Amino acid sequence: MYYSKEELEKIRKRGENYWQDKMSEEKEKARGYKFQSKNGIQVICVHFKHDHFNRENVLLNTRGLTFLGLDWLNSAATTLICTRCGYIHWFAKEVQQI
Ligand SMILES: [Zn+2]
Numbered sequence: 001m002y003y004s005k006e007e008l009e010k011i012r013k014r015g016e017n018y019w020q021d022k023m024s025e026e027k028e029k030a031r032g033y034k035f036q037s038k039n040g041i042q043v044i045c046v047h048f049k050h051d052h053f054n055r056e057n058v059l060l061n062t063r064g065l066t067f068l069g070l071d072w073l074n075s076a077a078t079t080l081i082c083t084r085c086g087y088i089h090w091f092a093k094e095v096q097q098i
Contacts, residue, residue: 029054032083035095042098043089045082053080055095 003011032052035043044051056079078091 034098035080036098037095038093043080045085045087047087048082048085050082050084052083054083055080
């Protein structure tokens with residue numbers, strides 16, 4: 001199969017765009033995102049007053065929670081990890097990215 005010069009240029013450009021997107025995605029991830037809790041209050045790091053986090057979903061040990069009478073927490077929680085100091089904030093309810 002032969003590619004014309006224009007086609008090769010297009011392919012090269014596509015690859016370049018892919019890596020640029022990928023890199024800005026990585027950068028964004030390193031910087032983190034802003035979040036708010038369900039009642040609309042923005043999440044600020046309790047330790048450092050930073051406002052960018054990475055979100056992770058964590059499974060909780062339901063058996064232990066039932067024992068403690070906390071089974072309303074269900075089986076999943078959300079953690080927001082401060083991208084500046086690493087402090088982990090736990091949420092039993094959903095948080096929204098803003
Ligand atoms: Zn922090």
